[in-house]
Amino acid sequence: MGRPENPITWDGPVAELARALRDLRQQAGRPTYRAMAATTLRGASVLAEAAAGRRCPTWAVTHDFVRACGQDPDTWRPLWERARKPSGKRRPSPVTIANPPPEPDPWRATTPREYVLHLRALRAWSGQRSFYEVARAAGGRLAESTMYDALNPNRHHLPPLAIVRAIVTACGADVEQWVQAWQHLRMREHHNTPLPTRPVTPHRVTGHRRGGRPLPGFRTGSTLHSTA
Numbered sequence: 001m002g003r004p005e006n007p008i009t010w011d012g013p014v015a016e017l018a019r020a021l022r023d024l025r026q027q028a029g030r031p032t033y034r035a036m037a038a039t040t041l042r043g044a045s046v047l048a049e050a051a052a053g054r055r056c057p058t059w060a061v062t063h064d065f066v067r068a069c070g071q072d073p074d075t076w077r078p079l080w081e082r083a084r085k086p087s088g089k090r091r092p093s094p095v096t097i098a099n100p101p102p103e104p105d106p107w108r109a110t111t112p113r114e115y116v117l118h119l120r121a122l123r124a125w126s127g128q129r130s131f132y133e134v135a136r137a138a139g140g141r142l143a144e145s146t147m148y149d150a151l152n153p154n155r156h157h158l159p160p161l162a163i164v165r166a167i168v169t170a171c172g173a174d175v176e177q178w179v180q181a182w183q184h185l186r187m188r189e190h191h192n193t194p195l196p197t198r199p200v201t202p203h204r205v206t207g208h209r210r211g212g213r214p215l216p217g218f219r220t221g222s223t224l225h226s227t228a
Helices: 013-027 033-038 044-050 059-068 073-084 112-125 131-137 144-150 161-171 175-191
Strands: 201-204 223-226
Touching: 013 059, 013 073, 033 044, 044 059, 044 161, 059 073, 112 161, 112 175, 131 144, 131 161, 144 161, 161 175
Parallel strands: none
Antiparallel strands: 201 223
């Protein structure tokens, strides 16, 4: 049995969707989010965030949440569409911010270093998730030093994809978008890597046919350069 969820005491379409997801999970026997995550490609924290009611989850996350509870996701599309539309009422944060900063967009990164900076921004945007939370999202298999190196602002290469997945999952963002942006930059990085040049090997040309007769037009002792 997992920890009890915080009550949703506000109204609005996002809260309505979150309550419906909680009810669905209850009808399915209240499986843990870790058990639900095992049947999808989502992290347990991402699924829990979908039912928290703080912000509208992506359709992909909603789809997997409903499917993990054994229901048809397509029947939930209208409810998700209503929650997705902006409304006048929104769940207030503990500290009300007039213009909250937007979620960092990985597709705005044009270089590996910019991608790392966006990843750092995502961690800050989500409340500066601790390295412990990130490690827990990865199943506890990542060392703190590994994650620190992956988020180093001076890093000029993409961090390992497994670490990216763990960080994005812990931050409650869309893992698919961050993975696809990582793959796009990785392919660009791969194509921009110069290929090694083949060394030039000199060959001694004697200017003679078999049998010792000289070839016409060749001077004995000349040297040719070949890349063969």
